[in-house]
Amino acid sequence: MNAVESREFREVCKRAGLAVTHQRQVLFEVLKNMHGHPSPEEVYARIKRRIPSISLATVYKNIHLFLESGIFREVSLHHGSLRVETNSKPHHHLVCTACKAIFDIDANELGLAEKTGTLPGGFLAQRYAVDVLGLCAACQQKTV
Amino acid sequence: MNAVESREFREVCKRAGLAVTHQRQVLFEVLKNMHGHPSPEEVYARIKRRIPSISLATVYKNIHLFLESGIFREVSLHHGSLRVETNSKPHHHLVCTACKAIFDIDANELGLAEKTGTLPGGFLAQRYAVDVLGLCAACQQKTV
DNA sequence: TATTAAACGATAATTATTATCGTTTGTCAA
């Protein structure tokens, strides 16, 4: 952590109303330097190399604080547990980032063209997330 | 369950290589008649009204069998546990339905126009799922 | 109708996450 990064982190904490702790700073740096979509356990394993005494609970708590402050983002905004789709017609979803409610919306009704604004049911659209579902290269091999 | 529905269910099971059991049939009917995106617990509560002795484990096992057979679909194909996004640039995702691997893809690189076929990294696209992220009507009220 | 594999119910085990609580640390005003 050089002086510039350190000052930047202090400002980030100030904005978020968070104390500048050693654990928090190292977690911030570790996350900045990881790539992909790590799980809390993976982050914990990495940060333990720099702070062996850190607790997994601290990692969870600080990740959540970073998410709430918008310092980092969560990969999926869906429910974290199993839900069954009862609508067999092809459709997309309106996902509320506050309460995680999910509403169906037809593909045509959606009109992908950046129609940010009011949608059916008074839903306020803020951004789109597209998942391309399919098979990765490795899994295509396995199927053969 | 009328005769037509019963015969239809038998064929569904035959195709999937599943035995036709009472519990399985009632679960199938219950799911067909639910709407939205119920959790296994919600399905369990509903089916218990018709088979009070049914086990939650049976509900879970049969939901999974239905999902594997493609009889029903899961709402989210993401990891069911927390993942941190380390890529701060706006982007979308390639999601492997077999191993749940997630790869980043830029919005422009995506070219939403039904480009089903080979994508970066040899990913085989099969369908698109769009999440419109935002605030539902109820949550907009709360913020005011 | 007898054989046998599949499915069932009860429940223990596991995984991911959150809550609790006593101790330590950072903030800020004096």
Added chain:
DNA sequence: TTGACAAACGATAATAATTATCGTTTAATA
């Protein structure tokens, strides 16, 4: 600088969701 106090920490218990185990029951089919 320092002392008071709130915030954060580490250890670990508790909870929620899901899966595994296992003895008993049931469906498929010959």
